Amino acid sequence: MQHYGFALAPAVLLTYVKRTFLVMLGRLPVKGTFLVDAAGLWQAIWASLIFTLLVSLYPGMSHGAGLIFANMLMQVVAVLLMGVLFFTVLNAMGLQDRALGYIVPFLWIENVQHLFAGLVQNIVIVTGKPNLLMLITPMIIWSVYWLWRLGREQLQRGGWISAGFLALSFGIDLVLFFVVQQRLQLPTG
Numbered sequence: 001m002q003h004y005g006f007a008l009a010p011a012v013l014l015t016y017v018k019r020t021f022l023v024m025l026g027r028l029p030v031k032g033t034f035l036v037d038a039a040g041l042w043q044a045i046w047a048s049l050i051f052t053l054l055v056s057l058y059p060g061m062s063h064g065a066g067l068i069f070a071n072m073l074m075q076v077v078a079v080l081l082m083g084v085l086f087f088t089v090l091n092a093m094g095l096q097d098r099a100l101g102y103i104v105p106f107l108w109i110e111n112v113q114h115l116f117a118g119l120v121q122n123i124v125i126v127t128g129k130p131n132l133l134m135l136i137t138p139m140i141i142w143s144v145y146w147l148w149r150l151g152r153e154q155l156q157r158g159g160w161i162s163a164g165f166l167a168l169s170f171g172i173d174l175v176l177f178f179v180v181q182q183r184l185q186l187p188t189g
Helices: 010-024 038-063 065-092 096-127 130-155 159-184
Strands: none
Touching: 010 038, 010 096, 010 130, 038 065, 038 096, 065 096, 065 159, 096 130, 096 159, 130 159
């Protein structure tokens, strides 16, 4: 399978989004689907920032640049903090050789989930129909399952370890969300 190094062209990002969906459908194996080296890690990190910017632009038009800045800052801190903590824990567990094979696909699955959720939120803003937010629930459940499964398969340490990494990721996002919410007094609805 062709990999694109550090490329961030729209076609490359869409290729990895498609690959991630195929992995989540069980049609592609995790191994070999993603570039699992430093370039692949940074590509996944930058993709998360690009997707955050894309889904923040429309809401940012009505709530100001502060919303875009807050979303971007929160995403940068969350992804980097998660990466550092994941690497630290995996190193302490003696799994440093599996770290990139776990973290890169983890980021891509989160990227796809974040992109889908952001698009649904933008549709809700445009249509004014908040009940459409329920479309996010199946994607979240599906993503959580695949993130758990990814940890179990890539780390080969069982479901509880995988659940621990999911809890760590969720905890980071939750804390950062509340910190940004308090500091910028952004609307929640």
